[in-house]
Amino acid sequence: MSAREPSARPGPGCTRSFTVTFDGREIEVLPGRTVAAALLAAGVTSWRTTRRAGRPRGVFCGIGVCFDCLVTVNGRPGQRACLRPARPGDVIRTEEGTGHAD
Amino acid sequence: MRTDLVVIGAGPAGLAAALAADARGTRVAVLDAGPAPGGQIHRQPPAGADTAAATAPPHVRRTWRSLAAALAASTVTVLTEHHVWCVEPGFTVHALCGPGQDEPVAVRAAAVLLATGGYEKVLPFPGWTLPGVLTAGGAQALLKGALTAPGQRAVVAGTGPLLLPVATALAAAGTEVAALVESAGPTALLRHGPALAAKAPEGAWHAARLLRHRVPVLTRHTVVRAHGSAALTGVTVAALDRAGHVRPGSERLLHCDTLAVGHGMLPHTDLAGSLGCPLDGSAVRVDAEQRTGVPGVWAAGEATGVGGAALALAEGHIAGRSAAARLRGAAPDPAGWSAAARARRTLRAGAAALDAVFAPPAGWARQVTDDTVVCRCEDVTAGAVREAVDRLGAEDLRTVKLLTRAGMGWCQGRMCHPGIAGLTGCPPVPPRALPARPVPLGVLARQATEEGTA
């Protein structure tokens, strides 16, 4: 599926969109979006697999409580995608298990 | 940094408290994890974005305009993107800043006011861990804070007053809303008309929008299963009988890529718990002045019991006035806040009535198959939880947790406790988590060194 941005048109005073990468693919991001919003807007709904059963997960609570949306950003695992603001050049990667090579 | 009063949370409760205290000469700093003040209901779109599609009922927008204007005219310090993870007695409020939440900041204050709001409760059902299933509030947060719709065709389901605004917001954002599925029955909704009256103008506004967008509303219905393998492809909904059990043969499939689901709200009590504030059930206990059981600590808003934004404003106002007086060493005069106290009384009574109407269906646990994951963090199934009770003799949530690891993951049981309590019949206990936010080890180590040399 692909999510969409209902108001993707930048308004007056809006700074320009920028790019980040998700698992190597370039994604266009509008300013002020979280990593979760950026990924959803690009049609990505899951970016983690669970530690025990390896099941796909994405955003669930949307406000930093559930920790389902954990993702690796710029090499740091365990970042909550729903809280972390996306920044130009961020390297975002799917997180598997704990996100650490264990 | 040092101030008189630190308010944690910049939602309606925290802002009303900060403004009331500031107006009485108290130095106030408000800390919030979010990028802008407003809290959940007044979550702001990104700066500079075209907000044509962002919709809130007119009275919600009016309230926000007056709060924002009062804030701009005040001397309140607002510190956004400050994630508070610990409050030390005395008080030192520790927060983490920066995109990676790894820059520590400490604010000292003579008093603390907890206005941390709440989070959504979701009871488990088969398929609820699939990507595409998210909380109704989570969908709302994406729509308001990022102007991003989580999908193209959504079902909004569960129970509670939040479902209506979420369905209208999704529809306004261009998402096709396949159905609004509410487990409460229409007669229950009508019988409690007086309690809902406080919500009536808002309800009518949303109802008109649902009609305009032709959103089908199914009352006394529930989602029994979410389908899909890598992501959500649809949900099965079914009618409920008067006792709250699924009517056999009433099941039907609705195709969707998004399910926004919620079964009510729970108060955030982790910071209060770590300060030793006594709780009443799942909420922080407060007296008539909104003081907690710990001297110097006030609380207001959903943290003290779920009742919506208007109640949060009234409680915040009282808490701010009380704190301002007590910090001057004076006893406050409740006559000064009688209007807010009246509103608080009415709105609390209304909230209790709404709670009774929007109770999850009595038979929900029967729909939870043994292979359904109930603890999302640790992948613990309903079967494992049932076994802990039926075969291993667990009688309370603590034992269930030790036997199954349910509730031992990152969220520390916030997401699964209500579900597991319902499945096992064990009394629910609010999760006590410390620290309230995950803290990088480096920050803890630095703090330990500072304490050692202090």
Ligand SMILES: Cc1cc2nc3c(=O)[nH]c(=O)nc-3n(C[C@H](O)[C@H](O)[C@H](O)COP(=O)(O)OP(=O)(O)OC[C@H]3O[C@@H](n4cnc5c(N)ncnc54)[C@H](O)[C@@H]3O)c2cc1C
């Ligand atoms: C996700 C979500 C969406 C909602 N959407 C709506 C809606 O659209 N309409 C509606 O009528 N009601 C909505 N509600 C209900 C809402 O809770 C109330 O309407 C109202 O906002 C409660 O006000 P409050 O001030 O008590 O708490 P909130 O508005 O929740 O404010 C609490 C604030 O505290 C901050 N906070 C909490 N813990 C910490 C911490 N440790 N460190 C720093 N900051 C912290 C949060 O970031 C938040 O801004 C929603 C609730 C949720 C959970």
Ligand code: FES
């Ligand atoms: S979606 Fe729950 S923590 Fe991010």
